[in-house]
Amino acid sequence: MKEQQIEEYEISSCTMFLKPVVYGSKIYSQIYEVEDCFLSPFKPLDIIKNSCDYFGVDYESRKRGTRKLTGYNRKNPIAIEPTNHIFFFPTASPSIPECIWLSQAHIKDYRRAGANQTLITFHNKQSYLFPVSCSTIETQLLRTALLKSTILQRIEHKGRKLTYLLHVPKALQASESTHEYAGEFSKGEE
Template structure:
């Protein structure tokens, strides 16, 4: 798998998750369009750099969310409001099993058993999560609501994204630390 030193979140970023390197360092596995690669930084570091490149920062983005919402434990974050790029985590961002989804790429969900959820995204990818569907939908809806509030204030046009056909099925590996394709 390709390894990159840095990465900026963009319109094709579907999701990011923690990945252990061979040296047990926390890196980021990125699915961007039809590509999958690793970045030698933790997902929150990738988000921080991406925010800096659009003239924002992590503290400002989280303060903005607190202003628009009452405090919440698990927060979506607007990376580039002009392009409609907003990410939301599946769990507390300090947990290694957290996945960051790009709002524009989540298409639908399906419960699997009692406590798992399949999330379908753009490019035909399907991600199996260790969380129930209602919990995921709550986080997804909070992200949709944040995007609507930001768009209203910015008076941004609605963005449409056309995807090519490609698919992956992503699930947790047998060791329970990393996700596999």
């Protein structure tokens, strides 16, 4: 894949991972999508934060929400846009420059490739080597799955409640309408 330079980027359902890369004296991001690769002058965490903002909730709120829903305090996965199943997790503390962000939805398989190396295969059949232990990837995938299932269950539950309220079963509705009574009362009063 040929890498294209871009100025702005919002994470989408096509984004597989964001990897920091040293570019001169700055840290840029290599952005890997299913069929494209981009180079952005922003750090991976900045792209994560901007993408959260783009979808209407700031990064710090997403982080607090993850803590409340999962109880995790470190290396929290982030629900960037839950209704479109866009959940990312960090490979290390997001504050350190080496942190890579991966999309849980795109990971097909992973295996240990060395002491602190994991080979991840994505659904598009591409594989990349990451400088992180296999146990860290496994832990982060499980944390992200917990966050995702908790949020999606709540969304589904609210949707069922709303559907129920909008479509009250006929058995609960009155079997006669009030306009029938209105006509009878007027006749009786005459």
